[in-house]
Amino acid sequence: MLALARYMLSGRSQALAATTLLNLVALLIPPTAFIVGGTPVALVTLRKGPLVTVQLLAGTFLLVAAGLLLAGLSPLLALGLLFGIWLPVMLAASILRRQESQGAMLTMAALLAALFVSLMYLTLGDVESWWRGYLEPQFAALLADKPDKVVQELLEGAVPLVNGVMAAGLVISITTATLLARWYQAALFNPGGFGDEFRALSLPRSVALALVISMFGAFLLDGLISQWLRDLVFVGTAVFLFQGLALCHHQVKQRGWSVNWLVAMYLLIILLPQVLLFTACLGFADAWLRGGEARLTRPPDDSGPDDGSSKD
Numbered sequence: 001m002l003a004l005a006r007y008m009l010s011g012r013s014q015a016l017a018a019t020t021l022l023n024l025v026a027l028l029i030p031p032t033a034f035i036v037g038g039t040p041v042a043l044v045t046l047r048k049g050p051l052v053t054v055q056l057l058a059g060t061f062l063l064v065a066a067g068l069l070l071a072g073l074s075p076l077l078a079l080g081l082l083f084g085i086w087l088p089v090m091l092a093a094s095i096l097r098r099q100e101s102q103g104a105m106l107t108m109a110a111l112l113a114a115l116f117v118s119l120m121y122l123t124l125g126d127v128e129s130w131w132r133g134y135l136e137p138q139f140a141a142l143l144a145d146k147p148d149k150v151v152q153e154l155l156e157g158a159v160p161l162v163n164g165v166m167a168a169g170l171v172i173s174i175t176t177a178t179l180l181a182r183w184y185q186a187a188l189f190n191p192g193g194f195g196d197e198f199r200a201l202s203l204p205r206s207v208a209l210a211l212v213i214s215m216f217g218a219f220l221l222d223g224l225i226s227q228w229l230r231d232l233v234f235v236g237t238a239v240f241l242f243q244g245l246a247l248c249h250h251q252v253k254q255r256g257w258s259v260n261w262l263v264a265m266y267l268l269i270i271l272l273p274q275v276l277l278f279t280a281c282l283g284f285a286d287a288w289l290r291g292g293e294a295r296l297t298r299p300p301d302d303s304g305p306d307d308g309s310s311k312d
Helices: 002-008 012-028 030-048 050-070 076-099 102-124 127-142 148-189 193-199 205-220 223-255 260-271 274-290
Strands: none
Touching (some): 030 148, 050 076, 148 223, 205 223
């Protein structure tokens, strides 16, 4: 994969070819769309800047749309890639390139997810009813051998959570694609730099305060406003999950512990979803106490931009 990243950054035509091909593959495997299709966009943005990325996206959009037409599919899928993946990832990567702060990038991802939540309520009104209408036939087909009562109970339990989970997934997807691109950039131009930057990740206290307000508002209010705030709580939880992970990586590095501690942590996250919430709580507490101050594990590198900064 590093060879592919190096190839992409070797010229504009190479970047266009690789990005187009990867996004066509992403359409074949939708769950990987952000990683496969978004990471190359983030990498070009980090290394070359947003202006070059806009030119790249214009060419990629036309080529992907043409490929979809040749395959007998709707070219509108290319619009979904443009607005759903490419532009959000480009914005997040642009913030990381400019401010060289993963905390600032993560805040941008949270704002984009909050925008998604708000647009859903502004355009659809009763979001839960919309999701119910969308999911009911899928639940019925998936659980055709189950009694209708069971299907309805599962549907009623899932519907209130779907929009918030989608918003949290958007935060995780944008951030993961951007961080993966950052890792590729560091591996090519500044080995070891990604780890230092990730361990220093810290969100401002204002983000923690916004989460507190959303939680109390979702509990005390009712109606669509309560639902909207509840979905924002999902966004905040996803954001502080990354700060919690950064804190754990920082502690392991600072104390000289074995990497097996991190392996165990990620295994627990996979096996016990409750650990996700605990890790997010750690991140929230760290952000509240630290107030956005970055953690440093070693003195910053004073070398020039081409020695590992995000600028070309």
